[in-house]
Amino acid sequence: MASQNIVSACVLIIGNEILSGRTQDLNLQYIAQTLGEQGVSVQEARVIPDVAEVIVDAVNYARKTYDYVLTTGGIGPTHDDITAECIATAFGVELVMHPAIEQRIRGREAPADVMASRLLMARVPEGASLIDNLTGGPQGFTIENVYVMAGIPAVLQAMLPTIKFQGGATVKSRSVRAHMGESEIATQLRELQDKSPGVDIGSYPFHREGIYGTTLVVRGTALAEVEATVDAIRNIIRARGSDPVEVAE
Incomplete structure (x- = not known):
């Protein structure tokens, strides 16, 4: 897909619990969908450990590398x-106590040891701005093009919609399903992709309820080109003796 109109993002999922398999990430799909609605395309996602360097x-x-x-x-x-501390290190700034977060935390009575632990969440890199969070959970913040949020899905889903990104052209998507294996149309799809640099053609096999087939997804910023490419895929499927099945978006 042509990249000149794409505003890009990278998602860094931080946590040993994700890498160990103890906890399943539930945020990436939501992030990608939410950013996509604002014209921002997630180009890379990484899961990394709780290791400072x-x-x-x-x-x-x-x-x-990326816009966001x-x-x-x-x-x-x-x-x-240790994420806040690491962000401060990455930007070469001090980690400081944010007065608004500190005030909010101190407003909830707690034993001294519990309060000391809670106050660790009031530290942000110097110069950072806060991300709105009405849940009362961990406080997210932003510094330059980096947005730091909680891993708890409910908290992240409260934070992310409050952020207004400067996106590019939104990506349109259309899908069609074929009751045949990928290999039966792989050559034709490759040729079609080579002739259609403005879109991405994705091929995703499935096998459920005894039915085997392939879902073809076309994504691009120009709706006319997306629709034309889907029409071409329908013709490829028909040429192989099958009927394309429409997939609701």
């Missing part, structure tokens, strides 16, 4: 919540 390197790479970087996880009150 890995986080710093990943953030520095991503913020120099979104991180999830690691901003809670425990010893392995």
